[in-house]
Amino acid sequence: MEELYPAIEPFRTGQLDVGDGHLVHWETSGNPDGKPVVVLHGGPGSGLTPLSRRHFDPSAYLIVQFDQRGSGRSTPSITEPEVDLSANTTWHLVADLELLREHLGIDRWQVFGGSWGATLALAYAETHPGRVSEIVLRGVFTARKSELDWIYRDGASRVYPDAWGDYLAPIPEAERDDPLAAYHRLAYHPDRGVREAAAIAWSAWEGAIVSLVPQPSYLQNYSRPGFALSFARIALHYFSHGAWLDDGQLIRDAAKLTGIPGVLVQGRYDVVCPPITAWELHQAWPGSELQLLNTAGHAVNDLGVLAGLRAATDRFR
Template structure:
């Protein structure tokens, strides 16, 4: 873990009302006068993690973390009874980022995102390019139907057949044509036992394939109901709605990023988000740099990933 900067605590935090009854948890660490950078967590629905602060040189960066609607310490949390997700879409999150930027008095910021955080980072940067100084993106995901089918409808099953059998187990045989839609119905089932079993199976599948070498810590962490239930519910809400994007939109519109420097840090053996997406985005984005890591999968702790992220972020720290 020597590729990480020392642990640090936030020096400011708060809750920001963003409408529709939602309040976002946010925090700032590092140099109050440093280069602004915002971290977009994955999932959607996983919430921010303290480790994310440690990718940045704390003497150079003003580091902003926040929890997206329904996740982490933002309220209402998706696990609360009766929470309505109709006001929780990609475009609500893009608007929330602008409210937070203005609230913190930031003109432009570096945007750092991984996995789902890449999707949100691209949607934000293509909507507000003048507000983005650079992009650093890990484990590239753009929510195309082909990407969702790879993860959830059988592509990665060819690499992890035993884990795939566990993923299929909660779904009735006659409902396996579209497993994303089937899991949405199961996770929304009013029977808590049915819902929780499905959420754990959905989340455990991703925990099983996230690292190039399957690790018990990922399996147990993703399988814990306290993590799995909100993770599955928000993710399925987004993915059954194609993340409110037309198919291929974020790569098709990558020309809007022209003039924004960016680095794509991608594991060559990423079973969650295969590198073809990062390659296609790189080809469509003028001036981007693709860093393909031959020893890595999707996990941030896979070989070379932390070092690659530090190299990218350090390269922008003085700009």
Template structure:
């Protein structure tokens, strides 16, 4: 798909207990002696897909993919207890230490870019380079843009379905209204709002309609973890201080990076990638002129594979 490498089977799979009842699914693909890289999926709460292995040349990389707390094949499913940005940063370090990796390339898109930046700013000595896609700095204005006022001007037809589960008196704080229902005890209501939340994201992720991506987001298990965990993070401002990731971007000095951003990304608009690039002098910003948000947009997908190929040459 769009020049991805073949999705090879993992050469190793791990179940890693990280405390507080959480157990992570971790897989390694490619060559055991290849260039180490870690893939950070989006959401939070989306989980990994076998397709994501294809971003890494299997004869060059030792690619590590894992499902973050509460999603995918990690357990318990859709859990929000002891599930914060800093728990996930600590999990990445546990995985690195468990696998005996000294330094690695960090690849993250959307929420994965948020987590990649939080990790790299905390542990810059462990990062060989960064590949970021659809930059999300998780600032209040970015959350408000997509879940309250902004993106709805571009997608009023999809927005009415997002609004539907929430009574009009509660619509001045849609994230809060969704969160109350997603942490409630009614399974049917949780399933209804999780579907609406997740499908809103799936419908708006691509420049042109893509029924396969919408169906991916509509899967009930994925929708529940995505909606519940995203809401949990967003009502807590992603457990970040105001503008923290941009404020601390100086800690990325000396780390090479490639930022791949769709010109028409309406989930994570270009402004955040632009501001990060202006602050992080070791970064290269590639604006894809005919793409939205999804990593599987043709131009974005090609650029991401080219980025991993380039780092394989430069760092391998």
């Protein structure tokens, strides 16, 4: 963990009214006059974390974080089944980013994200390339059908058959040919007990496979009911709709990023987001740099990941 900068606290926080009845929680840390960077959390639904601001030199960067709609301290919460999700899509989040940038008086900012955060980073940057100074991505994910099938239908299951058995356990035998659809039904079941059990099993699957060497702490954290319910319900909402993207759109449109410096930090043995996606994005994005780490899976603390991220943010500061 020596590749992280020391822990810091936000110097300013707020709630931004982004419309549709949503208030988005945001916070800034580091140097108020520094180089702006916006940090996009994963999931979708996981919420911002204090660790993520430690990828940046606090004397050089103005670090912006926010909880995406339905996540963390943003409201309304998604934990109850009656919450209307019609105004919680990828394109609502892209619009929220622009509102937040304008609210904070920032002209251009670096965009930093991992996993789902990488998906949102690409969607935003391809929509507003003139507002992006650089992009740093970890564990690249673009929400293609092939990527979703790999983790939730057939692929990762062949690497972790034991954890896959636990993942399938809540699903009736007749529905196991489409686990994504089955879990979406269970996570929005009217019985709270059914919802919570399904959310924990869904979330625990990712916790079991996220790091190159399985770490009990990940499984424990992903299995916490308070985290799992929000994480599973938002992720299933997004993934059941293909994240409102044309299949392959973010790689197809990567030429829009021409001229924006970008670094892709990718574990070669990432079972959650296999490196083929990072490779194909790199091929389609002129001038991007791909770092394939032979010592890492998907987890941010797998060997080499933190060092790769810090080298990128230090270079761009």
